[in-house]
Amino acid sequence: MDITQLTIEQAGKGLRNMDFSAQELTRSFLDRIESEDPRINSYITVCEEEAFLQAKKADDLLKKGADLPALTGIPCAIKDIIMVEGVKCTAASKMLENYVASYDAGAVKCLKQQGVVILGKTNLDQFAAGSSGEYSAFGKTLNPRDETRIPGGSSSGSAASVAADLCVFSLGSDTGGSVRLPASFCGVTGFKPSYGAVSRSGLMAMASSLDQIGILAKSAMDAETVFKAISQKDGLDSTSVVVPEIKGKDVSKLKIGVPGEYFVKGMDPEVEKTIRDSIRRFEGMGAEVQEISLPHTKYALAAYYIIMPSELSANLARFDGIKYGFSKESDPGTKTLLDVYLKTRQEGFGEEIRRRIMLGTYSLSAGYYDAYYLKAQKVRTLVRQDFSRAFESVDLIMSPTSPTFPFKFGEKEDDPVLMYLSDIFTISANLAGLPAISVPAAKPGSLPVGLQIMGKPLGDFAVLSAAKKFEETWKK
Amino acid sequence: MISKEEVKRVAGLARLGLSDEEIEKFRKDLSSILDYINQLKELDVSGVEPTTHSVFLENILREDEPGKPDSERAGRLLSAAPANQERYVKVKAIF
Numbered sequence: 418m419d420i421t422q423l424t425i426e427q428a429g430k431g432l433r434n435m436d437f438s439a440q441e442l443t444r445s446f447l448d449r450i451e452s453e454d455p456r457i458n459s460y461i462t463v464c465e466e467e468a469f470l471q472a473k474k475a476d477d478l479l480k481k482g483a484d485l486p487a488l489t490g491i492p493c494a495i496k497d498i499i500m501v502e503g504v505k506c507t508a509a510s511k512m513l514e515n516y517v518a519s520y521d522a523g524a525v526k527c528l529k530q531q532g533v534v535i536l537g538k539t540n541l542d543q544f545a546a547g548s549s550g551e552y553s554a555f556g557k558t559l560n561p562r563d564e565t566r567i568p569g570g571s572s573s574g575s576a577a578s579v580a581a582d583l584c585v586f587s588l589g590s591d592t593g594g595s596v597r598l599p600a601s602f603c604g605v606t607g608f609k610p611s612y613g614a615v616s617r618s619g620l621m622a623m624a625s626s627l628d629q630i631g632i633l634a635k636s637a638m639d640a641e642t643v644f645k646a647i648s649q650k651d652g653l654d655s656t657s658v659v660v661p662e663i664k665g666k667d668v669s670k671l672k673i674g675v676p677g678e679y680f681v682k683g684m685d686p687e688v689e690k691t692i693r694d695s696i697r698r699f700e701g702m703g704a705e706v707q708e709i710s711l712p713h714t715k716y717a718l719a720a721y722y723i724i725m726p727s728e729l730s731a732n733l734a735r736f737d738g739i740k741y742g743f744s745k746e747s748d749p750g751t752k753t754l755l756d757v758y759l760k761t762r763q764e765g766f767g768e769e770i771r772r773r774i775m776l777g778t779y780s781l782s783a784g785y786y787d788a789y790y791l792k793a794q795k796v797r798t799l800v801r802q803d804f805s806r807a808f809e810s811v812d813l814i815m816s817p818t819s820p821t822f823p824f825k826f827g828e829k830e831d832d833p834v835l836m837y838l839s840d841i842f843t844i845s846a847n848l849a850g851l852p853a854i855s856v857p858a859a860k861p862g863s864l865p866v867g868l869q870i871m872g873k874p875l876g877d878f879a880v881l882s883a884a885k886k887f888e889e890t891w892k893k
Numbered sequence: 894m895i896s897k898e899e900v901k902r903v904a905g906l907a908r909l910g911l912s913d914e915e916i917e918k919f920r921k922d923l924s925s926i927l928d929y930i931n932q933l934k935e936l937d938v939s940g941v942e943p944t945t946h947s948v949f950l951e952n953i954l955r956e957d958e959p960g961k962p963d964s965e966r967a968g969r970l971l972s973a974a975p976a977n978q979e980r981y982v983k984v985k986a987i988f
Contacts (some may be wrong), residue, residue: 850947
């Protein structure tokens, strides 16, 4: 077996048994990146030199044979909107094409403490705004399972790099489904923890009340291992929380809710069948499945497309061509400070970002605030209440991650509303701050389908443990 | 359909330069997105409290003491600015 195909668990064993060294493992990944990634385009920056230094350090520790953390020597990749000190952080935008991060993100600090090897920074939809991976200023990423199809976004490179064995695991970010959707489309596991479970320090802000760093991995077990490493209360993020490590109920005692609103007209019948079959596997393990209702589901996407752009427009106001990044300051055509702002932002931001800035500014502007932003926040309350009510009678909620298979390139690129509908099943978990995971549900070799498992707020470990149980049914 | 003037007004507030074609394009895009969003109008939210954050927030306090000056870091931050002079960030005149 090629060592680039190993999970964290398997690679960790290999490293401890001295079957291979961290430097050999790193070399294998870098060779594979060199041969495969010019086509797949999952990385924006590859950190060969730093990766070897980290691998050498890990090997020194491994030789001493001390009791080491699970991630020592494990090669990983980081979405290029999460900062790694001294490495370029572009957000896949011309605006930050040459920007070098001045500090480590909270999650990256945690990974470095465990002794990981950081192979590089992965591609994304510019500033994490997109559902397909087509909105990167550095070219689209291909879906390794079917290269004519989109990998899903916005953590497109993070999902594709795991699926193509170009890293063992990766970090992504999820504001409305940006970890789960590409995980579902690329046939890997994608976990979005509860809001606040992973520090947002060093994650470039898109929509602050929704943003959450998440994990893309080859198994639910791996996702849990990484989650344990990066989840912390951080003084640099006032919204960070401690997640209690409570194991979920035994699967035979689980009550699973299946929301009728998540099986909609127009959904791919093959996707629906795969998800229904997957939920039946839990019944086979003794779980009780019941139909539930989340009545405000149909309004969640509309509320999201007010709240997210509003927060995005405020957060991206900082990119003005003055402090860092792309600038028209020295352009002979710019005469005044206002010219610099207007031209820098016109040229530096991609089209989708500008569309969202416009939408957000519109909903926040005088005369529209009550009708749009405030109303959307009230709808957000209704969406949360739907979940609280449902969780009085069930432990977990299961649904498809996406109503369709990954679509073809260009299919939705020019129709914003059609593109936004890709997130229809994932955004509610962000509005309510819930933990949610997408696990591969289709037979290996067929087009990927993701089963989404959502849990109670801070019930991250219950979600992970159900995902692990589901994985085990594949081995039987 | 929202008007051209409305698009220009919003672009001005957002400090976003737009070409004539872009104004037309965003006019169409924003209108179709707003049409979708306007389905919220059928929902009665009277008496519902708004949610700003999904988690319970509490203040985190620290001692109000100045940090140690870090001139190396300050230098790195300054050099990230597109234009600077001595230890200042340089900008164009307002008028």
